[in-house]
Amino acid sequence: MKLSEHFTLEELTSSATARRYNIPNNPTPEVVEKLRSLCLKVLEPLRQRYGKPVIVSSGYRSVNLNIKVGGVSTSQHIYGEAADIRSVSDSKEDNKEIFDILKQMIRDEEICVGQLINEYDYNWVHVSLPNKKHKNEIIAVV
Secondary structure, three states: OEOOOOOEHHHHHOOHHHHHHOOOOOOOHHHHHHHHHHHHHHHHHHHHHHOOOEEEEEOOOOHHHHHHOOOOOOOHHHHOOEEEEEEOOOOHHHHHHHHHHHHHHHHOOOOOOOEEEEEOOOOEEEEEOOOOOOOOEEEEEO
């Protein structure tokens, strides 16, 4: 199922960990709508600006999957409001470019996010929808 021009439900729910441990990772219709919103409001605008594919390495996570991967209990991944993304090359330089583009889009008020996180020196980039707790936070996790 397409959520937007360049992103599908399958890629936003795919998980090697879920497959390995036979953990169901099936979103509710409400979560699917949040994933669609994440795609339309954040990932598609990024894809358009970046001009290259963006890989979702972790999108929606069921509660059990989130526990298995060591996610925090309040993770926006559980609600379909967050994605960990990377470049096709998965190089730190290209992942940094994605981070920098998103940061500029936030500053230019083209998009609004909850959190934009540089994870472990650009190993991947976390981005989420805004909520009551987080709005346009830009963070680096070392």
